[in-house]
Amino acid sequence: MSRFDDFDELGASPMRPVAMIPPADWRPIDIDDLEPSAWHALRHVGNTAVVAGPGAGKTEFLAQRAAYLLQTGICPWPQRILAISFKRDAAANLGRRVAARIPEHSDRFVSMTFDAFTKGLVDRFASALPQGWRRTNGYEIDFPSERYVQDFLGDISPAAPALIRSHVLTLRPGRFVADTVGGWDLPITVPVGDPDDVSGYAALQWWRDRYLGHGKARVDFVMLNRLAELLVRSVPKLRRALRMTYPFVFVDEFQDTTSAQFSFLASVFGGGPTATAVGDGKQRIMGWAGALPKALERFADAFGATTYSLTWNFRSSSTLVQIQHVIATNLDPGAAPAISKADSDIDGNPAEVWMFSSLDQEATVIADWIAADIATFGRVPADFALLARQRIADFETRFRDELARHDIKVRNDDAVVGKMRLQDLLKHEIAQLLLGLLRLADKPRGLPKEWREVLATLTRVHGAMGDEVAQRRVGDDLSKLTVELRSWLRANAPNSTPARDAVNYVLSLLDTAAVRRYVRSAAPDEQLEIVTGAFEARLAAVATASTSWTDTLERFECVDAVVLLTAHRSKGLEYHTVIFLGLDDDQWWAHNRDPIESTSTFFVGLSRAAQRIIFTTTSPFARTGRIATFFSMLDEAGVAELDYS
Incomplete structure (x- = not known):
């Protein structure tokens, strides 16, 4: 028996085939319709890059595409669709949505995270790795700190080849694992000598230090990704099995793809299965973790994909969509205008900047305003989200106390519970x-x-x-x-x-x-x-x-509560009213380090609002500080300003 025969993801579905729907007769399930561009992307027979901005319904699009492929037999039984997400909750959400739409085919839709997929390959087929890369003592998951990496680079630089010795210390510890280790394809044979390029030299020393030595190996998910890529590249039978099992592959949030992940996708699925990548470069907020710039464009080039843009916005009212477009075009001058499909349900300005003299005044005024809005319009606390760039805990006590005066609860989604x-x-x-x-x-x-x-x-x-x-x-x-x-x-x-x-x-x-x-x-x-x-x-x-x-x-x-969370944690969520706290240099102190990613974070936060967005600041110098460009964009969008100070 081949050692690949027990790979249960590469087997036939236990369910029998069901009657197929002719492609021309297929209609979306549980929704009225798709926008024209989504129809074209859904029916496209080749690789597809789908640009889906805020509120475009990308999860729903993927669920409908899965239903189309499975119900029409374009993805024939017993073959499957593999959907890769970057977060566990996103993978679970997509899997649940497909199961709700097409329960009769749900066992043929495999939704998992990138890390789960690559780790599963390594765990199952480690014995098939090239001889020098096999480990008999197993491994443990270990995430090195930035200080550890800095010390490591200091330790290996004296022994580096003379021509690259000084360059080793120029490698950035915070990006070393994602960029250097993740960007180095493992050679089939473990090198005996040292590479003469700085990235190859430093990456090989890393593998020698953490994986190739005696005792149990210490690996993170970047290293597991590199091992999975080597495994598939060096074992053609496994690559063929994967491609036969998964003739269709979805990758969600493609703007967050790292160099290592992109390399893995190209090795396994390039030139084979039909791949659909969905994402939005304007929401690229994981650059600090190694996300590639212009990842969707790179995918389109490498996979020969046709690009479609989804322009309908099912979340935000038309005025908010117009404001979002101003920020979007600052990130991408060619960004297509979105078309709002959401009705407005508020009177007054849907977007404002509120200026306060102190943090205490900010909390008091906002708490009173939320309470009045709930009482007047019959809304619930969960309709409101308090967002900040970082350090959410700094706001929690003050807002909890002020909202408690109105018997309104606060839930800090960023709080640590256990681990x-x-x-x-x-x-x-x-x-x-x-x-x-x-x-x-x-x-x-x-x-x-x-x-x-x-x-x-x-x-x-x-x-x-x-x-x-x-x-x-x-x-x-x-x-x-x-x-x-x-x-x-x-x-x-x-x-x-x-x-x-x-x-x-x-x-x-x-x-x-x-x-x-x-x-x-x-x-x-x-x-x-x-x-x-x-x-x-x-x-x-x-x-x-x-x-x-x-x-x-x-x-x-604590469902019936005002939610407190970071802009990063708000991604993929939506609220009736978003109050974006701390539009000042204190919250955005790192803006100048990467203004594009910082602006993307700003864009992600403000685009969570369905009906209303309120920006707040307690700094009289915010307009002329590090994030002056934010205020310029809000002025360009016609956002009104109220001074409470």
Whole structure:
């Protein structure tokens, strides 16, 4: 038997083929229509680069393209579509959306992160690596600090070839792993001598230090990516198997692609499967992590892709779209104007700059204004988001206290809970599973949506997709589980029961080994204990002031709250009203280091608003400081200014 025969991603789907729809008769599912450009991109038979700006519905586009390819048989059974995202929640969201649109084909849509895909290849086929790159002692995931890299470069520079010795110390520690290690293709044979170019020399020393020496190797995901690329390049049979299994490949948020990831995609899928890359260069905010400039343009050139631009904006009102276009053209003079498909529901200015004399005044005025807007127009706290460039914690206490005067809660999505950020915990599939089980046990009736979501997750955990008998068994087990958990909750009040006991009891009712395997298959860098530890920490923090499990679970998610988060964490989200705090040199102190990426961050933050955006500053010098260009763009867009100072 070949060692590739057990690669379960390269096998036939367990589901039988279903009736196909003629391509000419296919229509979008659960939406009215697609814009003309989206129709062209969806039906295109070759490689496609899709430029999708804020509110363009790129996730929906990918879900519809998957439905089109699978339902029409253009992607024939038993072949699959591989969708690669850069964040776990984005991969899970796309997978859920496809499953909702075409449940009969959902097992043939594989949605995962880039890191999960490359790590899975290395873990499964490490023994097929070229002889010099094989490791018998395994590896551990280790993320080196910038100080570590700086010391490493200092250590290797004295022994470097004379012509490049002085250049070794010019390599930037903060970008070394992404750019230098990630930009070096591993040779089939491990070099005996030293390369005479600075990047090759430094990269090889890095591999010798962390991977090729004695003991357990220490690797990060850039190194795993390089090993996966070498593996596919050196084992043609594996490359053929991947290309046959996945004749169609989607890559989401392509503007965040690094040099190593681009190289891997080209090695595995270049010239073979049909690739669809979706992204927006104006939202490139991961340059600090190695994201390539003009990644979509590079993809179009390397893959011979046809480029389509989605111009409909389903999120923001027409006035906000016009304001966004002013900033967009500063980032990309050729940016196509977007067309708003969202109605306005507010009176007055949809965009303003508010000037304050102090941080205390800022918090008081904004809290009073939010409370009045909620009371007058029947909105809810979750309609409002407080965004800042960084250091969200600096705002939390002040706004929490001021909004509390109006009985309005604040949820800091950037807060650390255990070893996770709160936003990541609340989005995590296993956290949602635990929360859903507790909700179903606490309220046995009236939660059909929660029941369906929990059942769907457990079905995936147990690998029961497409198996009706197995799915019925999972459903029966879920019914029994909730009955047992209900009895336990009634006997254990949340404010007198250690959170650890509650979490451990829920886990004891599950097949923990299956859950652990599922977590590692979805995100190989992740451990179940990290998620459950964060869940326990959050539960402990909210349970002490709770009078019932219903109250505890509501406090856990804190859905009805004004959200506080960074512009980076807001990416992909939307709110009725966004209040962009701290338009000043203090928040944007690094603007001059990379004004393009800084402006992209500004663009991402302001484009989260559906109906209204308010910018605030407490600095009288903000207009003439580092981010004077921001104010110039807002003036150009006709954004009004109110002085509260």
